Amino acid sequence: xxxxxxxxxRASMPVSGGIRNLVLALTLxxxxxxxxxxxxxxxxxxxxxxxxxxxxxxxxIAETSSMVGRTETLMTSFYDDCRRDRYNPCGLTxxxxxxxxxxxxxxxxxxxxxxxxxxxFNPVSKRAAVVRIxxxxxxxxxxxLDVSRAAAEKLGFKGSGVAKLQVKVLRAPSKTDATYKRNxxxxxxxxxxxxxxxLEAAAGGLASVAALAAVTxxxxxxxxxxxxxxxxxxxxxTQPRLTGVPGPKPTMVVANPTQKPVxxxxxxxxxxxxxxxxxxxxxxxxQ
Numbered sequence: 001x002x003x004x005x006x007x008x009x010r011a012s013m014p015v016s017g018g019i020r021n022l023v024l025a026l027t028l029x030x031x032x033x034x035x036x037x038x039x040x041x042x043x044x045x046x047x048x049x050x051x052x053x054x055x056x057x058x059x060x061i062a063e064t065s066s067m068v069g070r071t072e073t074l075m076t077s078f079y080d081d082c083r084r085d086r087y088n089p090c091g092l093t094x095x096x097x098x099x100x101x102x103x104x105x106x107x108x109x110x111x112x113x114x115x116x117x118x119x120x121f122n123p124v125s126k127r128a129a130v131v132r133i134x135x136x137x138x139x140x141x142x143x144x145l146d147v148s149r150a151a152a153e154k155l156g157f158k159g160s161g162v163a164k165l166q167v168k169v170l171r172a173p174s175k176t177d178a179t180y181k182r183n184x185x186x187x188x189x190x191x192x193x194x195x196x197x198x199l200e201a202a203a204g205g206l207a208s209v210a211a212l213a214a215v216t217x218x219x220x221x222x223x224x225x226x227x228x229x230x231x232x233x234x235x236x237x238t239q240p241r242l243t244g245v246p247g248p249k250p251t252m253v254v255a256n257p258t259q260k261p262v263x264x265x266x267x268x269x270x271x272x273x274x275x276x277x278x279x280x281x282x283x284x285x286x287q
Contacts, residue, residue, distance in 0.1 A: 043094040043136045045113040045178050051139030056110035064116055064172040071199060076120070076145040076165045077138055078152035079108065093135035096184040104151040105191035108135035111144050114180075115173025117189055119206065120147070121166045121199040125156030128202035130170065130190040154192040166199045170206075 043049070046060040059067070081101040082090040093099050095114035100106055112118070116133040129151055138146040145165065149158065157163035177186070196202040 043114055054139045058113055059111055061113060061172055061178060064113055064169060067169040068172060071166055071168050073164055074144045074167050075142050076147060077143050077162050078147045078149055080149045095134040096181040097134045097186060101149045103148060104129050104154045105131055105189050106134050106148050107131040108137045108146040109133045109144060110137055110139060113173055113178040115177025117171040119168045119170050119203060121202055122155040122157060122163055123166060126195045127155045128196055129154055129192045132186055132189045168199060168203060
């Protein structure tokens with residue numbers, strides 16, 4: 001079991017001036033000054049971490065993968081950067097990425113490995129956001145999610161400080177994503193996505209947007225040799241093809257100037273015989 005002093009333990013620290021809170025605040029400040037940011041082994045999938053009397057186990061990547069599509073309700077708080085909150089050290093997060101308090105697309109969690117993508121929904125405000133876990137904590141009470149200040153503002157609980165959010169795992173991280181890398185930059189996620197009737201409605205909206213984006217990207221994709229080969233691969237080359245050789249032209253047969261032209265071909269002899277027979281009948285009648 002590894003013990004860490006995490007920056008987000010302060011999330012609900014009462015400002016009462018008690019000895020316990022004073023010692024905690026001073027300890028955090030000393031540690032943050034001595035060790036700016038978090039260390040490379042600050043958050044490992046499958047490991048358990050404790051702060052004071054609170055312990056949490058980080059889910060393994062396999063466990064997180066099994067959670068994709070499932071919904072759970074988590075007590076959630078928010079945290080800010082050190083310029084607004086003195087209990088939060090300035091530095092990198094447990095993933096190695098810089099904390100962005102002004103962006104509604106990142107969050108901390110003691111149970112999800114870094115790099116996990118979540119859809120979070122506030123059932124009170126009906127607002128939803130997509131965030132990526134990039135930090136450890138909070139280690140205070142029963143809180144298991146700590147979103148950025150901007151995310152709390154967008155989801156409508158910055159004033160209260162805490163909320164019960166419905167959470168759905170959209171994507172589990174790879175081993176590389178879950179491993180600390182100094183000054184890393186994860187691929188951006190959507191952040192705030194709007195108001196929905198439910199978490200499932202928000203998930204459905206995201207799926208529709210993703211499908212539309214895939215179609216649009218396919219249409220707007222540049223024509224390259226690879227795309228041409230891919231298009232040719234879809235053709236059915238077993239179907240008959242045009243040879244480009246012109247076929248025979250039909251000829252015209254005029255049996256009588258007063259008659260309409262007759263196309264040569266099948267029935268040519270029978271048409272000429274009929275005309276010849278009619279001519280003989282006219283000659284016989286005159287005699």
